Amino acid sequence: MYDVAVIGGGLLGCAVAYHLARAGTRVVLLEKDELNRHASGQNAGSLHFQLEYRMVADGDAAAERAARALPLHLDAQRAWAGLAAELDAPVEVVQHGGLMLAETADELDRLRRKASLERRHGLDVTVLTGAELTSLAPYLAAGVRGAAYAPGEGKANPRLVTLAYARAASRLGADLRTGTRVTALTREAGGWRLTTTPTAAGRGARTDGVRAAAVVLAAGVWTAELAAMADVRLPVVPVALSMTATAPTTPFLPHLVQHVGRRLSMKQTSDGNVLIGGGSPAKFRAVDGRIDLETAPELRYESLVGNADAARVVPAVLRLPVLRCWSGATTLTPDQLPVLGPLPRRPGLYAATGGSAFTLGPTYARLLAETLLTGEPSLPIDAYSPARFGFLNAV
Numbered sequence: 001m002y003d004v005a006v007i008g009g010g011l012l013g014c015a016v017a018y019h020l021a022r023a024g025t026r027v028v029l030l031e032k033d034e035l036n037r038h039a040s041g042q043n044a045g046s047l048h049f050q051l052e053y054r055m056v057a058d059g060d061a062a063a064e065r066a067a068r069a070l071p072l073h074l075d076a077q078r079a080w081a082g083l084a085a086e087l088d089a090p091v092e093v094v095q096h097g098g099l100m101l102a103e104t105a106d107e108l109d110r111l112r113r114k115a116s117l118e119r120r121h122g123l124d125v126t127v128l129t130g131a132e133l134t135s136l137a138p139y140l141a142a143g144v145r146g147a148a149y150a151p152g153e154g155k156a157n158p159r160l161v162t163l164a165y166a167r168a169a170s171r172l173g174a175d176l177r178t179g180t181r182v183t184a185l186t187r188e189a190g191g192w193r194l195t196t197t198p199t200a201a202g203r204g205a206r207t208d209g210v211r212a213a214a215v216v217l218a219a220g221v222w223t224a225e226l227a228a229m230a231d232v233r234l235p236v237v238p239v240a241l242s243m244t245a246t247a248p249t250t251p252f253l254p255h256l257v258q259h260v261g262r263r264l265s266m267k268q269t270s271d272g273n274v275l276i277g278g279g280s281p282a283k284f285r286a287v288d289g290r291i292d293l294e295t296a297p298e299l300r301y302e303s304l305v306g307n308a309d310a311a312r313v314v315p316a317v318l319r320l321p322v323l324r325c326w327s328g329a330t331t332l333t334p335d336q337l338p339v340l341g342p343l344p345r346r347p348g349l350y351a352a353t354g355g356s357a358f359t360l361g362p363t364y365a366r367l368l369a370e371t372l373l374t375g376e377p378s379l380p381i382d383a384y385s386p387a388r389f390g391f392l393n394a395v
């Protein structure tokens with residue numbers, strides 16, 4: 001019998017397990033594949049604290065609604081700055097600032113409204129134009145009219161972060177079981193019984209299931225599937241995305257670059273590769289008429305061309321050969337806010353997913369662990385409650 005069972009060995013699951021173990025909780029983490037195998041290890045590594053393109057594309061009311069997550073952005077900005085020291089591990093966090101670009105007068109206007117909204121919520125962001133922008137970012141194309149500059153933005157290495165949390169959790173006594181798929185969740189006296197089955201990744205994995213007083217669903221695109229095992233419908237939407245990495249070159253791009261008018265995120269890794277993404281779609285495969293979440297989504301030629309085209313705001317990138325393209329899957333919610341907190345009418349069952357959960361993962365995880373431990377997270381999370389959808393019900 002554990003105090004808490006965490007389902008999912010991505011960034012969220014490993015970070016929740018770390019925070020719980022640090023507080024002395026008996027915690028087990030169950031991962032069907034390897035740790036960091038899915039979105040947490042495949043993402044672009046952007047630490048973006050400004051509202052993203054998808055949050056401001058649908059007008060001011062939608063942007064105001066998405067801005068309800070800005071307290072999480074501010075918290076995460078601080079959390080990343082101290083993460084390497086906290087976990088005592090290299091995670092390649094660089095916070096040299098981020099620029100969100102505008103190329104047209106309309107986009108510049110949208111950028112200004114966005115920055116003013118963000119400043120009201122406490123984010124340090126300034127709109128730069130002309131010589132001020134050129135001197136900060138001489139690599140930008142001449143057609144860029146302005147940019148919102150947030151000095152706390154940056155990047156981290158997705159290949160390192162989740163595993164750093166996992167090692168720290170393990171050092172603190174968390175029981176991390178890979179190759180172990182949860183196939184059923186059953187409520188019973190004093191908690192939950194989790195039925196498990198070993199997968200190909202889990203040679204020697206145990207098959208005897210797990211009992212725990214509380215369960216955290218941190219299963220990325222599979223979170224809705226797991227919630228359904230407890231007869232709860234979570235309206236999170238799986239989204240397939242593609243990424244492009246160029247061959248390495250000498251450092252020339254110190255900032256995270258995004259665009260206010262279209263999907264784009266671009267940065268240079270510590271090895272010199274430029275990563276281009278920001279939401280260009282890939283295509284889910286189907287199996288038996290359903291989305292196949294187990295197989296990497298199919299890359300779409302148009303998206304890869306789109307990534308290259310989007311990169312024209314930094315002309316030097318267009319001369320770099322493409323080294324690798326890949327796809328991954330993540331979750332969004334209908335209102336762009338995370339799902340974070342207890343599931344109503346399911347005592348001891350919690351969920352964390354949705355949105356930019358690499359950037360916000362350290363914060364989601366800490367707040368969820370605090371909720372489990374004390375019922376009083378250090379920031380209010382009611383706005384992100386799974387209960388807000390109102391139609392949570394038996395599937």
Ligand SMILES: Cc1cc2nc3c(=O)[nH]c(=O)nc-3n(C[C@H](O)[C@H](O)[C@H](O)COP(=O)(O)OP(=O)(O)OC[C@H]3O[C@@H](n4cnc5c(N)ncnc54)[C@H](O)[C@@H]3O)c2cc1C
Nearest residue numbers: 008010011012032040043044046182220328356357358359
């Ligand atoms: C291409 C791409 C680029 C992205 N870029 C960024 C970015 O730059 N910045 C940003 O902030 N976010 C980005 N994201 C989003 C970010 O990666 C995700 O929000 C985040 O990694 C989600 O972490 P997670 O732990 O919830 O999910 P995951 O990393 O997907 O982990 C969930 C885990 O649960 C396991 N699991 C599922 N079902 C079961 C089960 N039944 N039993 C046991 N285990 C189970 C899975 O195997 C998986 O390992 C990007 C996503 C993609 C795909």
